[in-house]
Amino acid sequence: MRHHYSSNSIRKFACRLIAAAMLLALSPISRLRAADDRAFPFPYVQEDLPNGLRLVTIPTDSQNLVSIYVVVQTGSRNEVEPGKTGFAHLFEHMMFRGTELYPPQKYDAVLTKAGAASNAFTTDDFTAFYTTFSKEDLSQILAMEADRFQNLDYAPEVFKTETGAVLGEFNKDSADPSFKLEEVLADTAFDNSTYKHTTMGFRKDVEDMPNQFDYSRQFFDRYYRPEYATIVVAGAVDPKVVRPLVDKYWGNWKRGSYQAAIPQEHAQNGPRENHVDWPGPTLPLVTIAYHGPAYSDTDKSWAALDALSTLAFSDTSDLYEKLVIREQRVDPLAADFAPHFDPGLFVISARVKHPEDIQYVRDQILATVKQYQTDLVPSQRLANVLAHERYGFALSLNNSQSVAVTAARFIALRRSPDTINKLFALYATLTPDDIRTAARKYLTDDERTIVTLTGKGGAQ
């Protein structure tokens, strides 16, 4: 099962999955049925083991499929030591390198017999490992997963080989101009936060990974501990059956003591700019970012800015219709405000068809931001966007694996699916004034960073 992907690919689609909203009173379409009022409608059971491990069991209407996600609340955010960026992602890879009881071949053989789909990914805030399989294999899969989280064992040569694969992944990503842009944007916009580096890490650190075997063991020892982990079991399961199995296989996992001192970002106090000269031919990219608030299910700011990203920059927005459809100067245009544990970036990006339009497109985006600070969005438009997000979210929960991954993403932020319902309740209260207030507070010139990228010869 060596098909990992890191935050860069994840982030691009994750934001739409997670972005969601509701506004029942204003909705032009019929009200949600009373029984379905909760955005996360599944009756889940949340339990804590004495060692600090959390278990969330979510029975769904699946007849025979189970999806397990193990969420470790450790991502590139936790990489606080100089020279050690990229280790959360490296560790995602190492977790497939086997134990004494289950060497990689045996591990794969069990998954084959279980007809399972399995993979893992790393983001800024967490790492997740998943397996989706038939219900009769529940005990075996839980035992095997428990084994690797407690008894991972790899030799220095194996470690070196895997760091080569990680460097290969870094190189593959680096062939993509948007990855380079993301890297430069993070480095330019942040000073203290660990969001200054991408989940892949700084190149020099990735290149030095082969020499860091001892540190890798230390990383495992610090973070692969029950108090950092939550197991999500969704599908054709009975919580009463799952709990004893988790007690049996995971109960002896020893609690750790490490807590990283993660630095907080200070106010930016002035606009910043940067530029990337891409060595090959490519279309120009314009990215405009603002420091936004951290994810919250109690304060409206994050939800309001998330709604704003769809209102102002999605494919039904006025700006999209102007730049992409009518004038055909840009393709695509999008904004992304992914939920983060610490304050993250609200990012608007556009690919420009002709280099001479870069300044124009940039001005148009800035004018749109200004407009949302000045005008109130029509309430019908807000209602439509929130209904779209709300129904899109409901439609995404269409199988046990997507139920599990959605729960996992929110568990990474608040360690409980409960935050989903709180967030949606918050969305339901959003008003046009909330949108304008958030735009005025966060989308300011002082907190802005603009990064552009142009290719050799300036065009394709």
Added chain:
Amino acid sequence: MKPLLIVLSFFIATSAVAQSKTVALPTSSSLVNVRIVFRTGAAMDPADKPGLANLTAAMLARGGTRDLTYKQIVDQMFPMAASVGAQVDQEMTTFHGSTHVDNLEAYYKLLRAMLLEPGWREDDFKRVKDEATNALLVGLRGNNDEELGKEMLYADLYAGTPYGHNGLGTHAGIEKITLDDLKAFYRQHYTQSNLIIGLAGGYPAASPDRVKKDFAALPEKDSSPTLAVNPAPIDHNRVEIVEKTSDSVAMSLGFPIDVKRGDPDYPALLVAQSYLGPHRLSSGRLFQRIREIRGLNYGDYAYIEYFPRGMFLFEPQPNLARRSQIFQIWIRPVPPDAASFTLRLAMFELNHFVTDGIPASDFEAAKEFAIKYVNVLTKTKDAELGYAIDSAFYGIPDYGTYIGTQVSKLTHDEVNAAIRKHLRADRLQIVAVGSNADTLKKQLTGEDPTTIHYNSAKAGDILEEDKVVEKWDLKLRPQDVEIVPVDKVLE
């Protein structure tokens, strides 16, 4: 929870008058999945207008209705987060979408108008025609070497049959098609006799009848003659190299098989596929030997059914049912200097497989994978509905029950006998997409061994095996290898 529920609630109703079929999977979910399938497709394209079936479906799914413009439809669907997708294959044309039950009424009204009262506007036609041309020339021919290789494999194997062109059509075919052609295709093939109505989820009990009644507005019968798909036999290994500028070489190889779902040997060949390895199965034989041990590419897989868009999907999509299928090996792109060695390795593995079958030690795992993986394939209600519709097409019970009962009965000898009977390591069509076609041709037809150089140390037994592989006789004469410039294909 209640494994029998699916079987009991799964039913196919056939009306004596209208002949449309209904596949219904009711649940208590608040979501509803709709699949409206017409048993028609690219195989019914007129000989001089390949692409007509695809454009007709695109016009319905991405065009206006008699009363609404396309923009109005998109705006009405936006608050519901809904849309109508279209998929056109040789024998099936599928319109599919999902909605929250709150919006079912509004969504269904739009869907019904789109399929039963198309607007046939010129500006929509121009747009969907541009989209189809770009999908063919930019999306497939320009930017997707793997998919191009797979599609050329099908085109070569089915040349001269109704499957002889890609579902998107050809450049010249699309150019030639008029709006009147679309209307005529719609009248001829969008009939009740070709229709399968699929509904799943928490829809009201009356919905299936209501849909059936509404769609009775379609003409009753399709008067087209029955489709005959008889691929010509292959008498010798042959290669098509599609030459284009590329940093790597994508390869596919295969041959038609006389086995589809419902045929006696389908379950056995599915076990064979499970052993060789479908997409993403890292313990598959091909993946292990080519990627895991030798690191030649990103993955290598085998299929006994059509699997388009594989590089974007973990699992095949439903509603691609066909009366004729091929066996194929999909070799993901390799560096040019490793292309001929990798092809020899795949042929070496195939030969080994056909001769010896599945090793006894791996047989049970392959069987179990085949049975249980159905649960992953049908993990969404929408996929389950699609598989149920395919089962109606093939005349088999629901897919999970069919595979579960049939595969569990199979013995090791039976599976190996089916492998020997239907699979082979000669008389293959091979397609390679990449640059330096002349060099590749020389390597494939010449007698010099094509040695491989690794960037890390390999075990002794692998190096020994490589000595056999590098000289593996592909049985190719110069006249068996055809080089075609990329701008000549799909024209």
